[in-house]
Amino acid sequence: xxxxxxxxxxxxxxxxxxxxxxxxxxxxxxxxxxxxxxxxxxxxxxxxxxxxxxxxxxxxxxxxxxxxxxxxxxxxxxxxxxxxxxxxxxxxxxxxxxxxxxxxxxxxxxxxxxxxxxxxxxxxxxxxxxxxxxxxxxxxxxxxxxxxxxxxxxxxxxxxxx
Numbered sequence: 001x002x003x004x005x006x007x008x009x010x011x012x013x014x015x016x017x018x019x020x021x022x023x024x025x026x027x028x029x030x031x032x033x034x035x036x037x038x039x040x041x042x043x044x045x046x047x048x049x050x051x052x053x054x055x056x057x058x059x060x061x062x063x064x065x066x067x068x069x070x071x072x073x074x075x076x077x078x079x080x081x082x083x084x085x086x087x088x089x090x091x092x093x094x095x096x097x098x099x100x101x102x103x104x105x106x107x108x109x110x111x112x113x114x115x116x117x118x119x120x121x122x123x124x125x126x127x128x129x130x131x132x133x134x135x136x137x138x139x140x141x142x143x144x145x146x147x148x149x150x151x152x153x154x155x156x157x158x159x160x161x162x
Contacts, residue, residue: 003133003134003137004134004155004156004157004158006020006022006023006156006157006158007020007022010022010023010156010157011146011157011159013096014096014098014146014156014157015098015146017094017096017098018093018094018096019090019093019094019095019096019148019156023156024090024091024093027090027148027151027154028087028090030151030154031083031086031087031090031151032087034079034082034083034086035080035083035084035087037079038076038077038078038079038080038082038083039076039080040076041072041073041075041076041079042073042076042077042079042080044072044076045069045070045071045072045073045074045075045076045077046073048065048069048072048073049066049069049070049073052065052066052069053066086150086151089150090148095148095149095150096146096147096148096156097146097147097148097149098144098145098146098147099123099124099126099144099145099147100123100124100142100143100144100145100161101123101124101142101143102123102140102141102142103121103122103123103138103140103141103142103143104121104122104123104140105119105120105121105135105138105140106119106120106121106122107119107120107135108120117132119131119132119134119135121135121138123143123145126145126147126153127153128145128147128153128155129152129153130155134155141160141161141162142160142161142162143158143159143160143161144158144159144160144161145157145158146158
């Protein structure tokens with residue numbers, strides 16, 4: 001409980017398919033970050049599009065950079081609305097998913113020098129990326145896990161089965 005963190009009240013809300021107030025507050029910075037980064041990306045894409053369009057009006061050399069910047073603007077602009085929709089879904093309190101089954105824990109190393117640890121847990125085909133502290137808190141066994149799939153399967157609460 002303290003590692004994820006959640007309370008018995010959070011667990012009860014998750015069991016009904018809803019976020020608790022504490023979980024909504026904990027997820028808000030993540031959605032705010034998505035919105036902010038997408039907004040910055042859209043602004044930069046718009047400025048670059050305007051610059052390339054203006055500078056390259058009479059030249060074919062700026063066609064590809066203009067097209068790339070328009071694409072970046074469009075994707076980032078879409079990201080803003082996706083982030084707002086995600087934030088709204090969390091505010092309304094629904095979207096919690098549940099999976100039950102045997103937890104398969106794995107630790108692999110990656111990166112340029114194979115020195116970066118990747119802590120993972122897989123339950124009934126659903127993958128969860130964990131930090132070291134959360135990974136160490138789990139033991140292989142059966143669990144009921146509540147998570148939010150739209151934020152990379154963010155763990156909300158967990159209870160052992162059996």
